[in-house]
Amino acid sequence: MEVVYQGFDGLDFSLQGQISPALEQELEAAKLEAKKQHGAVVLDWKGAKLHVKDSGARGGYSYLVSTGDFGATWFFKKPNVRDPWGVRVSCNSFLLATYGFAEARNKIYELLDLLEVKLKSRGESIGRIDYAVDILAPEFELVPERFVMHSNANRADHWEPLEISTNGKSGRTSSVTVGKMPGQQVIVYDKRAEVISKHKHAWWVIWNAAMQQKGLPPLDHDDPDKSRIWRVEYRTGKKFLKDRWNIRSWADVANRYGDLVSATAQSIRYTNPTSDSNRSRWPDSTLWLKAKAALDTDLFEMRSYAEPCLIKQVHQHEHSELLQRQMTGLLTSKAAINGIDADSLSEFARLTGNEMATAIQSAPEDFAEKLKKAEDRYFVY
Structure with a gap:
């Protein structure tokens, strides 16, 4: 088994800030045009191409904007001095995978500066953080019953249709989800299958860059027996971040998120069963040990080696x-x-x-x- 990628896969946060009246006017005009065209229209603001949707979003956000698969989804409220939380951002996974946590965050703030959004110092509220570890493990078989967790954790299993194989098995588990948002979740799933089905082929570039760094040959993505990659993903929602770990600001993320995700990997485990009737004593599987070892590194320095x-x-x-x-x-x-x-x-x-x-x-x-x-x-x- 080889770790072929690790890094932040999702990052949502709100900011105390207001868009300018000039930008609000342009966004309103673009939104009306999007309604006429029944789809997003592009607003070119000082060189930044903003894909403005034809609707807003819940929470009082009048404008829904995208900067593409390598950018983020943006939520803007109309300027209102009585409501300081006027901006919400949801980073796309390719932005985080390509540039890493720190540089991706810098790019978000660079665009906010270009948009002339007035922000309050340290006025952020972290809403969600996802962290992923991708492991090359063609021989791994996901068995839901091998998860050991606290009694209050929920588990949802997702089953693939019939898959023919030489050993005659009638089906396979492709994904298991433990927990519930906006609390915390741990998900183990066949990332290779998702990449193929959703045409996210840029991930092959990311994984092969890691293989090259390790001195290993590139993956043969046409052969699942040589390129099956399983993702262990740790998702943490606003409720868990704030109520359990008091993570609200960027400083809190830097100081406590590493401990949070390590604790999650200890409380929800994928194990190798033994004859012991006490499931809590079952040892961690090799896949879980690989994922936990990855979490012991400096999470914020991790980024793709791919150009x-x-x-x-x-x-x-x-x-x-x-x-x-x-x-x-x-x-x-x-x-x-x-x-x-x-x-x-x-x-x-x-x-x-x-x-x-x-x-x-x-x-x-x-x-x-x-x-x-x-x-x-x-x-x-």
Whole structure:
């Protein structure tokens, strides 16, 4: 077993701060336009591309904004002196994985400065922290009954459909969740399967960078017997952070979060069963020992060894491939509707391409505008 990644996977926090009247006016106009278009529109604010949604969010947030998969989701309230908590931020996992905790947080504050959001000193409230450890363990089998936990912890199991294998087993557990938010959760799940199903292929770049650092060959992602990666993820919500550990500020996170997550790994364990009837005496499994050892390092210094530009290129390429598959599917459907047989499909594709080129040439300004909107929509920060 090898640890191929560890780092913060989620970070939500609120800030005492107000957006300016000028930004509020622009956000309101963009939100109205998004409602007309039934989707997000891009607001270019001093070079920052803000994807403004057509609605707000619960908690009094009038504006919901995204800065992409390598940025964050932003929640802004209308300026109100009687409500100082005007900003909430939810960092995306690729931002944290690419840059690490400290640099990701710096980038958040750099954008807030660019947006001219007036913040109060030390006016933060931490709402959620997720920390992940990814372990290459093709031989590992997840068995829910091997979890040992406090009696007040809840466990939810998620089962995959029938999976054929040489040993004849009829199914496999792909994920087990212990605990409940906004308290704390520990989740063990097949990260490789999730990456493939949700087209998050940039993770292969992150994992292979770690493999290279260890002097090991890159993962063969087509072979699950050589590339099965299990994620142990520790999620901590606002209630647990504040009520149990008094973690409210960045200073509290730096001083106490390492102890919190280590304590969690002790109170909820994945074990190797023995003949002992007292389950609490069952020893930790190798997977759990690997994860716990990772938590003993400096959590805040951990980041991916992969180059950010390479991760983004893979991410963009995956989007391009997805669009290509969609275009091929639409073309095939159009051919079927028009009664085109298989032998004529290639010629039909060529003619369709010519038709599209003619349509673009007939309305160049309209398509230039469409292209600009697409560039904004698929811009990777």
